[in-house]
Amino acid sequence: MSTGPSGRKPNLAVVGATGAVGTVMLGILSERADVWGEIRLVASARSAGRKLIVRGEETEVVALEEEAFDGIDVAMFDVPDEVSARWAPIAAAKGVVVVDNSGAFRMDADVPLVVPEVNPHAVRVRPRGIIANPNCTTLSMIVAIGALHAEFGLSELIVSSYQAVSGAGKEGVDTLRSQLAAVAGTELGTAPGDVRRAVGDTGPFPAPMALNVVPFAGSLREDGWTSEELKVRNESRKILGLPELPVTATCVRVPVITTHSLTVHARFEKEVTVGRAHDILRSAPGVVLCDNPAEGEFPTPADAVGTDPTWVGRVRRSMDDARALELFVCGDNLRKGAALNTAQIAEVVAAELTSS
Numbered sequence: 001m002s003t004g005p006s007g008r009k010p011n012l013a014v015v016g017a018t019g020a021v022g023t024v025m026l027g028i029l030s031e032r033a034d035v036w037g038e039i040r041l042v043a044s045a046r047s048a049g050r051k052l053i054v055r056g057e058e059t060e061v062v063a064l065e066e067e068a069f070d071g072i073d074v075a076m077f078d079v080p081d082e083v084s085a086r087w088a089p090i091a092a093a094k095g096v097v098v099v100d101n102s103g104a105f106r107m108d109a110d111v112p113l114v115v116p117e118v119n120p121h122a123v124r125v126r127p128r129g130i131i132a133n134p135n136c137t138t139l140s141m142i143v144a145i146g147a148l149h150a151e152f153g154l155s156e157l158i159v160s161s162y163q164a165v166s167g168a169g170k171e172g173v174d175t176l177r178s179q180l181a182a183v184a185g186t187e188l189g190t191a192p193g194d195v196r197r198a199v200g201d202t203g204p205f206p207a208p209m210a211l212n213v214v215p216f217a218g219s220l221r222e223d224g225w226t227s228e229e230l231k232v233r234n235e236s237r238k239i240l241g242l243p244e245l246p247v248t249a250t251c252v253r254v255p256v257i258t259t260h261s262l263t264v265h266a267r268f269e270k271e272v273t274v275g276r277a278h279d280i281l282r283s284a285p286g287v288v289l290c291d292n293p294a295e296g297e298f299p300t301p302a303d304a305v306g307t308d309p310t311w312v313g314r315v316r317r318s319m320d321d322a323r324a325l326e327l328f329v330c331g332d333n334l335r336k337g338a339a340l341n342t343a344q345i346a347e348v349v350a351a352e353l354t355s356s
């Protein structure tokens, strides 16, 4: 493992710089405090030679090969699972600290799964030299849930997600945009199958996304659950350090470009009040409370997109359970749900490397 670049800023590689998450990452790296020396942009051989802007400078993309990690201290991986599975260990073997955004290592017992507002201490224990970034659906709610858990002690989580199409990468966004063009200005949406016939190819989704909601995200797993639903369960348990926590998720895709929303039923060990929950959420780092329904104030993806915090509204105490809260949560799946959380983890590592 790297002992740290004493006396200089660490060098960073962004692997997958050309993708949906990578593109947002370049913007975030340009906006945040500049803790990095060189920033090297890496993607597939298809993109080698392309020029992208980061920190206001045109930077050439290099192909993913072993030499791409020469002189690098920290590497963010924003690439498909199989690419991370193969290349993250190669980078780690060269002494690079890897922060991986894919699903390849999240449930590996030797890889910490980190949300800096919730479990920053976990960053330091990384036997494989790899730190995992949680999936976007879990990340879109977990900062708010972690703050409430610290006060009330979480005992059960039941969530439904309303997930944006950019969770399926650039292909997901392109699919919704072309479907919206196909249905715009028509009377479609009034007869069974009329939208399906009009949009034709459903791209990475199992049903049309325009004028529709689709109760399926990810791939089918045992007993009818989807991979996305299992990720919410397993990753929430790991981040919160509650391996037995009952968690039930139903993941639904909606025709939103970016920003995942969730309804949350959270049950606690202690009795809750809306007033105390408001106080906690108001002062929690990374959370914005937006809860005045009488004035039409609640979070929506159209307002939350492009922002960093987790937005929380519609906070109610369950009518039949004084220990449970009902919430509506929105988080930008490409920022806090992916690139921002990765950047925050990498900054924690950079601080560690420069201080060691």
Ligand SMILES: NC(=O)c1ccc[n+]([C@@H]2O[C@H](COP(=O)([O-])OP(=O)(O)OC[C@H]3O[C@@H](n4cnc5c(N)ncnc54)[C@H](OP(=O)(O)O)[C@@H]3O)[C@@H](O)[C@H]2O)c1
Residues within 6 Å of the ligand: 015, 016, 017, 018, 019, 020, 021, 022, 042, 043, 044, 045, 046, 047, 048, 064, 077, 078, 079, 080, 081, 083, 101, 102, 103, 134, 135, 136, 166, 167, 168, 169, 170, 171, 333, 334, 337, 338
């Ligand atoms: N979208 C989200 O909301 C979200 C949220 C959290 C986590 N993630 C995860 O983040 C990762 C990236 O997702 P994305 O949505 O940004 O995907 P994407 O838009 O499809 O981008 C994929 C990136 O990976 C690169 N890549 C693909 N195959 C490669 C290879 N063989 N060698 C080197 N580079 C390769 C691509 O480079 P080229 O352009 O050269 O092909 C591109 O930069 C995935 O693991 C995803 O599950 C996504």
